[in-house]
Amino acid sequence: MLQLKNLSKDFAGKPLFSNITWHLKKGERVGLVGENGAGKSTLMRIVAGQVEASEGEIQLARSATVGYLPQDGIVSRGRTLFDEALSALVYLRELERELTEATRRLEEIRHDDPAYQPLLERFGHLQEEFRLKGGYSMEAEVGNVLRGLGFGPSDWERDCGEFSGGWQMRIALAKLLLQKPNVLLLDEPTNHLDIEARNWLEEYLCEHSWSVMLVSHDRFFLDRVCSRMVEVWNHTLTDYYGNYSKYLTEREARVAALREAKRRQDEEVEKMEDFISRFRYKADKAALVQSRMKQLEKIERITLPPERKKIRFKFPEPPKSGRVVMELKQLTRAYGSNRVLDAVDITIEKGERIALVGHNGAGKSTLMRVLAGGEFQEGERLPGHNVVLDYFAQDQAQVLEGSRTVYEEILADAPFAMVPQLRDILGAFLFSGDDINKPVSVLSGGERNRLALAKMLLRPANLLLMDEPTNHLDLFSKEVLLDALRSFAGTVVFVSHDRHFIDGLSTRVVEVEGGAITSFIGDYEYYLSKKQGLETPAGNHSAAPSDSLPPLQAPASREERLRIREEEKERQREEKRRQKLIFAVEEEIETHERQLALLDERMSDPELFRDHEAARRCGEEHAGLTSRISELYRKWEELQ
Numbered sequence: 001m002l003q004l005k006n007l008s009k010d011f012a013g014k015p016l017f018s019n020i021t022w023h024l025k026k027g028e029r030v031g032l033v034g035e036n037g038a039g040k041s042t043l044m045r046i047v048a049g050q051v052e053a054s055e056g057e058i059q060l061a062r063s064a065t066v067g068y069l070p071q072d073g074i075v076s077r078g079r080t081l082f083d084e085a086l087s088a089l090v091y092l093r094e095l096e097r098e099l100t101e102a103t104r105r106l107e108e109i110r111h112d113d114p115a116y117q118p119l120l121e122r123f124g125h126l127q128e129e130f131r132l133k134g135g136y137s138m139e140a141e142v143g144n145v146l147r148g149l150g151f152g153p154s155d156w157e158r159d160c161g162e163f164s165g166g167w168q169m170r171i172a173l174a175k176l177l178l179q180k181p182n183v184l185l186l187d188e189p190t191n192h193l194d195i196e197a198r199n200w201l202e203e204y205l206c207e208h209s210w211s212v213m214l215v216s217h218d219r220f221f222l223d224r225v226c227s228r229m230v231e232v233w234n235h236t237l238t239d240y241y242g243n244y245s246k247y248l249t250e251r252e253a254r255v256a257a258l259r260e261a262k263r264r265q266d267e268e269v270e271k272m273e274d275f276i277s278r279f280r281y282k283a284d285k286a287a288l289v290q291s292r293m294k295q296l297e298k299i300e301r302i303t304l305p306p307e308r309k310k311i312r313f314k315f316p317e318p319p320k321s322g323r324v325v326m327e328l329k330q331l332t333r334a335y336g337s338n339r340v341l342d343a344v345d346i347t348i349e350k351g352e353r354i355a356l357v358g359h360n361g362a363g364k365s366t367l368m369r370v371l372a373g374g375e376f377q378e379g380e381r382l383p384g385h386n387v388v389l390d391y392f393a394q395d396q397a398q399v400l401e402g403s404r405t406v407y408e409e410i411l412a413d414a415p416f417a418m419v420p421q422l423r424d425i426l427g428a429f430l431f432s433g434d435d436i437n438k439p440v441s442v443l444s445g446g447e448r449n450r451l452a453l454a455k456m457l458l459r460p461a462n463l464l465l466m467d468e469p470t471n472h473l474d475l476f477s478k479e480v481l482l483d484a485l486r487s488f489a490g491t492v493v494f495v496s497h498d499r500h501f502i503d504g505l506s507t508r509v510v511e512v513e514g515g516a517i518t519s520f521i522g523d524y525e526y527y528l529s530k531k532q533g534l535e536t537p538a539g540n541h542s543a544a545p546s547d548s549l550p551p552l553q554a555p556a557s558r559e560e561r562l563r564i565r566e567e568e569k570e571r572q573r574e575e576k577r578r579q580k581l582i583f584a585v586e587e588e589i590e591t592h593e594r595q596l597a598l599l600d601e602r603m604s605d606p607e608l609f610r611d612h613e614a615a616r617r618c619g620e621e622h623a624g625l626t627s628r629i630s631e632l633y634r635k636w637e638e639l640q
Helices: 039-050 081-086 090-108 115-133 135-148 165-179 194-207 218-224 243-277 283-298 364-371 407-410 416-428 433-437 445-455 476-485 501-505 522-533 558-603 606-611 612-639
Strands: 001-012 014-024 029-033 055-060 068-071 181-186 210-215 228-233 235-241 325-333 338-349 353-357 380-384 389-392 463-467 490-495 508-513 516-521
Touching: 001 039, 001 194, 014 055, 014 235, 039 068, 039 181, 039 210, 068 165, 081 135, 081 165, 081 501, 090 115, 090 135, 090 606, 135 165, 135 194, 165 194, 194 218, 194 501, 218 243, 218 501, 228 243, 235 243, 235 364, 243 283, 325 364, 338 364, 338 380, 338 433, 338 490, 338 516, 353 364, 353 501, 364 490, 380 508, 389 501, 407 416, 407 433, 407 508, 445 476, 445 558, 501 522, 508 522, 516 522, 558 612, 606 612
Parallel strands: 029 210, 029 228, 068 181, 181 210, 353 490, 353 508, 389 463, 463 490
Antiparallel strands: 001 014, 001 055, 228 235, 325 338, 325 380, 508 516
């Protein structure tokens, strides 16, 4: 379907891609992965024809079409939403116009007119093609796509100019899907979608036979949609067949093999260079020296992928709170006549990880603001004993002071006792060296979010309220945040549109819809199964109640409430035991890796090998440490 031949691209004399030869088969769905700045978006823009390659060519199958969705920047206005979406079906609209014209002419001319029979045949061909291409169901298809992407029928007659930036990108995505290009290029398509729209898009892409190249920071989306991952690194592309989870495993194995091959190559090169330097000026060794020099020139040096910068942080140890952290009783929050929260009840207990879900505009952020102390009209908000909360708002990254530097921004909110640790905290979030002197105004969306998260480490809190903390974070940063929240000893209430993040963290899902809230004790899979009226998947949350809690009510009896509470506490105790084991294993890994680094440094000294016994002992110790570290990593993966 798509072929890249010897493709190269330079920016300011520096190569981004060099002599890439790569192909995309019909029906393949490929995910592009790699470090920020590796060239993923640029590659898609080259294929889309928006950027010219420096060298090489792009070949498409005959009559193939390409559709491209950028990350942002598309705005539509001047037509209603439905008409704008319908305008994407240009070919069908043209067929429809021809059919209408042919029908009109057939009504006007006589049956014995010489032009009648050819026109009738043309009308038959047009009608059959229109039917085969889905012309008679195009309005229904437009409605299906718009509903799937979160537009209700009440939105269809609104002017496109009334929609905000995120919804504008949904309009662009709807038009692209309706066009059904042979090669679909999607750059962060899930950025502006809620979880229901993401689920719909996954199924829609999997049902159609088009070829897809996409970039996404949503791991669950990549796992569900992609059958092949392509890593963009070192000016070239490397294929991994399988989804994102399989890519992580295979990449680690490949990098380990590359490290071993490079170690052997470096040893061989060192021996050759040592031989050359020792015998360079000895006439009787001249031929051998020349031979070694030619061998060195022919060696193709192995290049290792860059080590990903490691972020590792923990939230401060929280002060102990009471069993009940927060209660809302018959609480109402309205905007004019719109009662977003209508006499709702909820009890949040210590140690819970609660995910708030619901359609955009259902009231998730409103509920978060109320929990954080925002205003409401009726009812009660009752914080528990010794509750100290910290609130990460959806626009938290935007409220940072742009005129300050990164260091000045975190210093402005830091208690005096924390000032000596600020550089360490920033370093944990990849702000090191000159980065801490960058103005906040020039930071990317991901950097702003990391800085806002770093500020949450300044004061210990036992209740974290986090509204879309994963926005703009890459896959690796999301995993780091997920690990930190899993090991947090306090209580977490969060909103996220990332399925992997919700599944990995939540112990309870609270749906906000129609002014009411409904609790489901379990993860997102359990919530979906109950919403769809299915049985709980085998082995999944056996402790969950047989039915979700009805809106605004506790379970039917006191015994039932106590049983659920005890089962939840047992799950939490088990999770704490698991997290302690993970921490112990990580500590042991760090200790052994430090020992291995010191041993490597010692073994790099040629003097060591003059003492054969010492060299043998070091080799045995090295092998033992390497084996133990591998065993610990396997144990760590099992615990995770």
